[in-house]
Amino acid sequence: MEDLINIHVELPDGSRVTLEAPTDMGLSVMEVMKANELDVPxxxxxxxxxxxxxxxxxxxxxxxxxxxxxxxxxxxxPHATATSRLSCQLRVNPDLNGLVVRLMPEA
Known part of the structure; x- marks a missing residue:
C-alpha cells in the first residue's frame, strides 16, 4: 500500500480543495495538481x-x-511573494503533508 499525504490548494475564488498525493512515485506538486484537473498550465x-x-x-x-x-x-x-515557489520544483514527500498553497495568476 502506498503512503499518501494531503496537499491543500486554495483556488482563485478562495475555496480550498484537498488532494491526496502518493509519496512513493517521485511526483511534483504540479503533477499532482494537474492529475486532479486543476487549472495549472x-x-x-x-x-x-x-x-x-x-x-x-x-x-x-x-x-x-x-x-x-x-x-x-x-x-x-510580477506577483511573486516571499513564499512563492514553482510547484514543479516541489517533490512530494512525507515532509509536505498538510502543505497549503495558493494558485497564483500568470501575469
Missing part, C-alpha cells in the same frame, strides 16, 4: 523555465530551498 512540463505553475505557500513544514533556476524564475514574476 505548466507549459514547460516542469523544467522551471515558464513559471506557469507558480504557487504561494501559505502553510508548510520544512521546504527545500529553491534551486538556482527556480529562484531566477521567481525573481521575474
Amino acid at each position: 505548466a507549459i514547460c512540463g516542469g523544467m522551471a523555465i515558464c513559471a506557469t505553475c507558480h504557487v504561494e505557500v501559505l502553510e508548510s513544514g520544512e521546504l527545500p530551498e529553491p534551486g538556482d533556476d527556480e529562484a531566477y524564475m521567481l525573481e521575474t514574476l
